[in-house]
Amino acid sequence: MSSSEGPKSEFKIEGTGRTLKKTEVDFMRLIEQQNLQRVQKLQRQRRNNKLTGIALGGTVLGIYLYSMFSVKQEKFLDDFEEPVKLEVENKALTQHTMASATRISKALTSSGVRLPPLPTIRDLVKLYQLRAIKQLSQNFLMDERLTDKIVRAAGNIRDHYVLEVGPGPGGITRSIIRQNPRHLVVVEKDRRFMPTMEMLAEVTQPFMRMDIVQGDILNYRIEEAFPDCPPHDWMDKRRAPVHLIGNLPFAISTRLLINWLRDMSLRTGAWSYGRASLTLTFQKEVAERIVAPILSEQRCRLSVMNQIWSSPDLRFMISGRAFVPKPQVDVGVVTIVPLQTPLTQVHFDTVEKVIRHIFSMRQKYCRRGVSNLYPPAVREELTELTFKRAEVDPLARSFQLSVAECLRIVEVYDDLVRQHPEIASYDYRAPKVKGSGLESDEQDSETER
Numbered sequence: 001m002s003s004s005e006g007p008k009s010e011f012k013i014e015g016t017g018r019t020l021k022k023t024e025v026d027f028m029r030l031i032e033q034q035n036l037q038r039v040q041k042l043q044r045q046r047r048n049n050k051l052t053g054i055a056l057g058g059t060v061l062g063i064y065l066y067s068m069f070s071v072k073q074e075k076f077l078d079d080f081e082e083p084v085k086l087e088v089e090n091k092a093l094t095q096h097t098m099a100s101a102t103r104i105s106k107a108l109t110s111s112g113v114r115l116p117p118l119p120t121i122r123d124l125v126k127l128y129q130l131r132a133i134k135q136l137s138q139n140f141l142m143d144e145r146l147t148d149k150i151v152r153a154a155g156n157i158r159d160h161y162v163l164e165v166g167p168g169p170g171g172i173t174r175s176i177i178r179q180n181p182r183h184l185v186v187v188e189k190d191r192r193f194m195p196t197m198e199m200l201a202e203v204t205q206p207f208m209r210m211d212i213v214q215g216d217i218l219n220y221r222i223e224e225a226f227p228d229c230p231p232h233d234w235m236d237k238r239r240a241p242v243h244l245i246g247n248l249p250f251a252i253s254t255r256l257l258i259n260w261l262r263d264m265s266l267r268t269g270a271w272s273y274g275r276a277s278l279t280l281t282f283q284k285e286v287a288e289r290i291v292a293p294i295l296s297e298q299r300c301r302l303s304v305m306n307q308i309w310s311s312p313d314l315r316f317m318i319s320g321r322a323f324v325p326k327p328q329v330d331v332g333v334v335t336i337v338p339l340q341t342p343l344t345q346v347h348f349d350t351v352e353k354v355i356r357h358i359f360s361m362r363q364k365y366c367r368r369g370v371s372n373l374y375p376p377a378v379r380e381e382l383t384e385l386t387f388k389r390a391e392v393d394p395l396a397r398s399f400q401l402s403v404a405e406c407l408r409i410v411e412v413y414d415d416l417v418r419q420h421p422e423i424a425s426y427d428y429r430a431p432k433v434k435g436s437g438l439e440s441d442e443q444d445s446e447t448e449r
C-alpha cells in the first residue's frame, strides 16, 4: 500500500488498481493513530518500570550496606569481650568505665538496662588477680546466661529493693542491675572485690541507687538497708518488693537460711518490710533437702523448718562445671516465699529445738530423738505423754512424719514447758551437773542435717 497526502490524492491498492475510499482511508488513519498512542503508552510504562527497578535496587543495596555496617559495630562491641591485657592499668580501666557511665542513661530500655561495655568478669578476676579463697567459699559464676537465669527466678525486681549476698566480682550483680531495681545493696566480706563493686556503683549511679557494704552478712542489719521502702501488708497477696539474692558462700548457707527463717517467723530483718522473698544457691543436696517432701530420702530438719514458714521451690540445677574454681558438687537454685499464714504460732526457737531433736537420730524411731528433750528423771513419762497427746506414732522414723505431725509434737512440748518451765533449759548435750536432777546422759546423736 502506498499513500500520499492532500485532498485530491488517491490511495490505490498495489497490483489491483483499486482505489481506497475516503472512509477507508480515514478508518486506517484512526487505527494508525491509536497504535501510535499505544506505543507511546508502553514506552512510558517501560520508563516507569526502569525507574522503580532502580529505586528498589538502591533500597536493597542500602539495606545490605547498613547490615554490613551494623555487623562491624557488633564486632566492635564483642572486641571488648576479648581478654584485656593484664598490664592494663586499673586506672585506665576505671576511666574507661567512668566515661561509659555518662552514656548509661541513654542505655535504659523498656526491658531493662543495657550496661555499657565493661570488662568481663573473667578479665576482672584476672586483672585484680582475685584468687578464690576457700575459707570464704568462693566459687565464681562467669556465665551471663546463668546469672541472668538466677535473677529471672526472683521474678519481677524492676523498681524493687534488692540485697545481694556475696557479690564477689559481680556476675549476678550485673544481671540484677540489668533488671533495673530501685535500690541495690551488696554485702561482701572480701575487700578485694570493692574496686569492681565501686565501678558498678559508678556506672549505675545515673539511674539507680547502689550501696556497697564491706562486711559479714551474718552481722548485717537488713532492716536498715532500704530506708525508702515502705512496709508492705503481710496479708497482701502481692509480696513485698524486697528480694534477697545470692550465690551463697556454702560454708554458711545453712546457718544463714536458719537465721533468715527465724527473722521471717518474727517478721524482723528483711521481713520487717513485709513478705520478702529469697532466691539463693545451695549445694545440690542442701537444695534437695530444703524442698524434700515426707518419705523422701532427703527429708530432714531443713525441709520441715522451711515448709512451716515458706513455700520453697527448687527452680533449677547448675552444674559445678559452671563455677570457677569448680566445686565438688552441683548447685541448686531455690526460691523461698514466706507463707501468708505460717503453719504454727509457736515461737521459732521452740519449734527449731523440737524439730532438731525429732531429726537428730534419723535411723532410729522418732521417739528416741524426742525423748532427749526431757531430763532423765521425767523422760519416760513425758515422752509417752507427748506422743499420746500429739497422736503420732512413736515408732515412726522422722522422715515418715508430716509437717503437721511434727508441729503437733512441737505444740505438746510447748504446753509441757508452760507447765514445767524447768524443762525448757534442759540440754541433753550439755556437760553433766551432778545432783541437779537435769543431768545429760546422751551423747550419741547422729550427725545433724
Ligand SMILES: C[S@@+](CC[C@H](N)C(=O)[O-])C[C@H]1O[C@@H](n2cnc3c(N)ncnc32)[C@H](O)[C@@H]1O
Binding pocket: 136, 137, 138, 139, 140, 141, 142, 165, 166, 167, 168, 169, 170, 171, 172, 187, 188, 189, 190, 215, 216, 217, 218, 246, 247, 248, 249, 250, 252
Ligand atoms: C560462692 S561466691 C559467689 C560470688 C559471686 N556472687 C558469683 O556468683 O560469682 C560467695 C561470695 O560470698 C562472699 N562471702 C563469703 N562469706 C561471706 C560473709 N560472711 N558475708 C558476706 N560475703 C561473704 C565471698 O567472698 C564470695 O564473694
